[in-house]
Amino acid sequence: MLNNKFVFDKLVEKFGEAIIGYEESYGLIAIYADKEFNLKILQYLYDDEEMGFRFMTDLTAIHYPDHKGEELIVTYLLYNMRKNLHLRLKFALDINEPNIYTASNIHPTANWQERECYDFFGVNFIGHPNLIRVLNVDEMDYFPMRKEFPLEDQTRRDKDDEMFGRGGSFNFGRFNV
Amino acid sequence: MIYNKRPVTHNTNLKVVDMPEGYQGEGFMAMQLSKVVGLARKNSIWPLPFATSCCGIEFMATMGSTYDLSRFGSERLAFTPRQCDLLMVMGTIAKKMAPVLKQVYVQMAEPRWVVAVGACASSGGIFDSYSVLQGIDQVIPVDVYVPGCPPRPEAIIDGILRIQDLVETESIRRRDSEEYQELLNSYGIS
Amino acid sequence: MQEEKQNIKLPKASLEKTTQTINLGPTHPATHGVFQNILEIDGERILKATPTVGYIHRAFEKISERKPLYQITPLTDRLNYCSAPINNLGWHLTVEKFVGIEVPARVSYLRVIIMELARISDHLICSSIMGVDSGAFTGFLYVFQYRELIYEIYEEICGSRLTTNIGRIGGFERDFSDVAWAKINRFLDEYPSVLKEFEDLFNRNRIFIERTQGVGGISAERALAYGFTGPNLRAAGVDYDVRVHKPYSRYEEFDFEVPVGTTGDCYDRFLVRNEEMWQSLRIIKQAIQKINDLKGEEATKHHADAPDFYLPLKADVYTKMEALIYHFKIIMGEVDLPVGEIYNAVEGANGELGYYFVSDGGRSAYRLHFRRPCFIYYQAYPELIEGSMLSDAIITMSSLNLIAGELDA
Numbered sequence: 001m002l003n004n005k006f007v008f009d010k011l012v013e014k015f016g017e018a019i020i021g022y023e024e025s026y027g028l029i030a031i032y033a034d035k036e037f038n039l040k041i042l043q044y045l046y047d048d049e050e051m052g053f054r055f056m057t058d059l060t061a062i063h064y065p066d067h068k069g070e071e072l073i074v075t076y077l078l079y080n081m082r083k084n085l086h087l088r089l090k091f092a093l094d095i096n097e098p099n100i101y102t103a104s105n106i107h108p109t110a111n112w113q114e115r116e117c118y119d120f121f122g123v124n125f126i127g128h129p130n131l132i133r134v135l136n137v138d139e140m141d142y143f144p145m146r147k148e149f150p151l152e153d154q155t156r157r158d159k160d161d162e163m164f165g166r167g168g169s170f171n172f173g174r175f176n177v
Numbered sequence: 178m179i180y181n182k183r184p185v186t187h188n189t190n191l192k193v194v195d196m197p198e199g200y201q202g203e204g205f206m207a208m209q210l211s212k213v214v215g216l217a218r219k220n221s222i223w224p225l226p227f228a229t230s231c232c233g234i235e236f237m238a239t240m241g242s243t244y245d246l247s248r249f250g251s252e253r254l255a256f257t258p259r260q261c262d263l264l265m266v267m268g269t270i271a272k273k274m275a276p277v278l279k280q281v282y283v284q285m286a287e288p289r290w291v292v293a294v295g296a297c298a299s300s301g302g303i304f305d306s307y308s309v310l311q312g313i314d315q316v317i318p319v320d321v322y323v324p325g326c327p328p329r330p331e332a333i334i335d336g337i338l339r340i341q342d343l344v345e346t347e348s349i350r351r352r353d354s355e356e357y358q359e360l361l362n363s364y365g366i367s
Numbered sequence: 368m369q370e371e372k373q374n375i376k377l378p379k380a381s382l383e384k385t386t387q388t389i390n391l392g393p394t395h396p397a398t399h400g401v402f403q404n405i406l407e408i409d410g411e412r413i414l415k416a417t418p419t420v421g422y423i424h425r426a427f428e429k430i431s432e433r434k435p436l437y438q439i440t441p442l443t444d445r446l447n448y449c450s451a452p453i454n455n456l457g458w459h460l461t462v463e464k465f466v467g468i469e470v471p472a473r474v475s476y477l478r479v480i481i482m483e484l485a486r487i488s489d490h491l492i493c494s495s496i497m498g499v500d501s502g503a504f505t506g507f508l509y510v511f512q513y514r515e516l517i518y519e520i521y522e523e524i525c526g527s528r529l530t531t532n533i534g535r536i537g538g539f540e541r542d543f544s545d546v547a548w549a550k551i552n553r554f555l556d557e558y559p560s561v562l563k564e565f566e567d568l569f570n571r572n573r574i575f576i577e578r579t580q581g582v583g584g585i586s587a588e589r590a591l592a593y594g595f596t597g598p599n600l601r602a603a604g605v606d607y608d609v610r611v612h613k614p615y616s617r618y619e620e621f622d623f624e625v626p627v628g629t630t631g632d633c634y635d636r637f638l639v640r641n642e643e644m645w646q647s648l649r650i651i652k653q654a655i656q657k658i659n660d661l662k663g664e665e666a667t668k669h670h671a672d673a674p675d676f677y678l679p680l681k682a683d684v685y686t687k688m689e690a691l692i693y694h695f696k697i698i699m700g701e702v703d704l705p706v707g708e709i710y711n712a713v714e715g716a717n718g719e720l721g722y723y724f725v726s727d728g729g730r731s732a733y734r735l736h737f738r739r740p741c742f743i744y745y746q747a748y749p750e751l752i753e754g755s756m757l758s759d760a761i762i763t764m765s766s767l768n769l770i771a772g773e774l775d776a
Binding site for chain 1: 433
């Protein structure tokens with residue numbers, strides 16, 4: 001019977017120490033694992049008869065500037081189409097060496113999604129065939145989705161900073177994670 | 178198949194464009210050249226729809242049968258800048274797209290007009306972000322701005338009518354004048 | 368003897384190169400949107416294609432980290448702007464699931480009507496533009512008249528035609544008026560004959576079949592590997608539909624079929640989209656029937672009882688103090704969200720549109736990621752057109768229904 005607990009137990013049984021923990025919310029299980037094992041876990045979930053997570057729905061990253069040593073989390077959302085079950089995998093990366101192996105050999109759909117992660121967060125996918133920026137201009141030299149960079153165009157002269165929430169004393173939204 | 182269940186109506190109220198004032202005689206007529214040229218130009222503007230996003234879909238609705246734009250003379254949409262007069266920029270222009278827009282503008286032949294349709298083309302719209310150009314007048318000179326997000330087809334047609342006013346009253350020497358050259362130089366377009 | 372001056376420096380391989388590099392550039396004829404393909408062609412055959420996107424990157428994900436929930440709804444409009452209500456309602460469904468708001472049955476049925484109208488509207492654009500790209504302009508003009516009727520329906524309900532910003536978290540801002548119902552019924556009466564005529568124009572049309580059959584095909588395995596969803600995947604043979612597998616907004620109570628193709632080529636995609644329009648009409652009729660069957664108090668509700676998230680009705684905001692205060696609080700985002708994350712998907716017109724919402728308890732999303740189907744399946748475009756002719760590349764692109772807003776976000 002393929003359900004969240006079964007998947008977690010099998011993964012712990014196969015990979016042991018590499019699985020760090022899990023979190024279940026709204027029916028979806030998110031499994032935290034060690035980044036060195038990402039390809040092995042993905043391959044196992046793809047090949048194993050009982051698992052069969054052969055569809056990668058989503059690949060993205062989140063930046064937590066306060067979690068020192070694990071600032072970037074790369075997350076894969078996998079889907080077993082036959083049993084209708086989603087599974088989320090999360091791998092933590094250090095901001096100073098954000099390297100992780102590319103999943104585009106197992107799931108070709110990861111190709112552009114990894115480029116998007118690189119473009120926005122600077123995650124370096126080792127082995128990716130074409131890791132260049134996909135959405136932003138090629139000349140951009142920073143990674144815009146990281147929390148330290150502002151939203152607005154900094155070269156704009158005609159807007160009043162205080163009124164529009166840039167600089168000044170506004171800090172819209174609190175980030176206490 | 179009857180889609181519109183109104184009975185067929187024949188338009189008996191024909192609008193005729195008035196002849197410009199001039200001096201008539203037997204077999205000749207003398208009038209200002211600029212008026213004739215203006216009249217001819219304004220009723221046959223060929224637009225280039227530079228549609229990038231949502232405003233482009235409203236433009237498609239404007240070209241459809243309900244809000245027909247072609248009754249104002251803009252029947253032929255060209256997608257090549259070499260053959261059209263009016264560059265209609267509809268939709269958000271990102272910084273990645275700005276050089277492309279400038280190149281399209283440069284390829285157009287004089288006289289050329291530009292209408293910025295929608296809030297994004299006029300001023301960046303709701304997207305005050307690092308990747309969106311805050312208004313196309315940062316890269317090309319604009320004649321008419323049509324506000325709205327997206328503007329209703331009636332508003333787009335109103336913008337075209339304002340362009341027609343500009344076309345009609347423009348001096349035929351404007352494109353060679355110094356002010357115009359200065360304007361282009363300020364954008365870096367020689 | 369004058370020495371021959373070498374003024375032109377040719378790149379090393381250019382003398383041996385037998386192919387030509389052309390740019391199917393970001394400025395297309397107005398229909399598709401801004402994306403670029405650099406093609407290596409040999410005569411008319413395409414050997415290699417390199418797509419470039421990002422010409423309309425508007426940084427939605429970064430903007431949504433700054434905005435409270437109701438200000439993200441207009442952003443979601445601009446993702447797949449041809450069927451904006453589906454994006455809006457998908458976002459509201461995500462928030463409702465996250466916060467735990469239970470909407471009444473009538474609201475779900477009203478939402479189903481709006482989403483199916485939006486789906487019809489999007490498929491109409493795609494199918495008629497496929498006609499335009501193969502040279503048949505008439506179909507486009509005919510069906511656009513009915514898209515105008517759909518716009519009028521949206522206008523009655525939410526005030527806006529294209530980027531609708533429809534609904535609230537927990538329901539709708541006002542109940543559907545009589546004029547809206549009259550227009551919906553008029554649509555249901557008149558549209559089937561139009562769709563039939565549109566299909567008659569194209570389905571057995573020899574030129575259209577020769578242009579689209581066998582062109583841009585993809586097998587089910589490759590489509591699944593590339594992460595296709597929606598009509599493009601269904602045309603390849605896999606019947607995955609989010610409305611069936613992970614039902615939302617009471618879709619499990621509706622009786623409809625999911626059309627599936629065989630070869631995944633342009634003709635199959637066209638047929639799948641047309642059939643989905645018929646199924647959408649069926650769903651709308653069932654939804655109206657279900658709404659009419661509701662009795663008593665259930666038959667009048669148009670929103671859930673969630674004062675922390677549902678904006679109060681405007682009549683109350685202008686006259687009562689508490690409503691005004693709540694309105695201000697909710698719009699400015701002073702209502703705290705629970706900490707956690709959720710992934711919720713709806714069946715957009717192009718496939719599975721997913722919202723990955725991570726919240727840290729603040730007033731806005733900590734991270735909001737849109738799983739955009741267009742971005743994911745556009746990766747397969749070079750594989751679809753390699754070896755085919757230039758005109759096939761154009762019609763493949765229009766059959767995939769690429770919307771630039773959803774591609775770049």
